[in-house]
Amino acid sequence: MGLFLVCVGMIAVFSVYLSLLWFASVSSTSPAGEAARPKEKGLTAAELSRIGGAGDGGEVAGAECAVCLDDIEAGQAARVIPGCRHAFHRRCADQWLAAHPQCPLCRALLLPPPAE
C-alpha cells in the first residue's frame, strides 16, 4: 500500500511538472508571433496635416461621408482626398487615414503630397 501511494505521488508531481513546461512554452511563443506580423502603415500626423481640408464648406456640403454614412453638412470640418476628390468629415478621415494609407471610399492609394 505504501509503495502504491509513492507511485501515485510521483505521477502527480510529474504531470504537474509537464503541464507547467507546456504552459511556459505556449505563453512564451504566442506574443512573439503576434508582434512579428507586419501591420499596414497609415499616415502620420505630419502627412495628415499636409492634406487640405475643404476650401469652403459649400464644396462638400450634401456629400455622404463613407466612414460614418452621415451627410457632411455645410460648416462641418471636412477633408477632401487629393486625387479622387472624395470628401469625408475631418474627424472620420483622420481616424481612417491614421490606420490606412488609402481613400476609404474608392481605395485609391494616398501617396503623400510632394513637400513644397
Ligand SMILES: [Zn+2]
Ligand atoms: Zn463621417
Ligand SMILES: [Zn+2]
Ligand atoms: Zn476616393
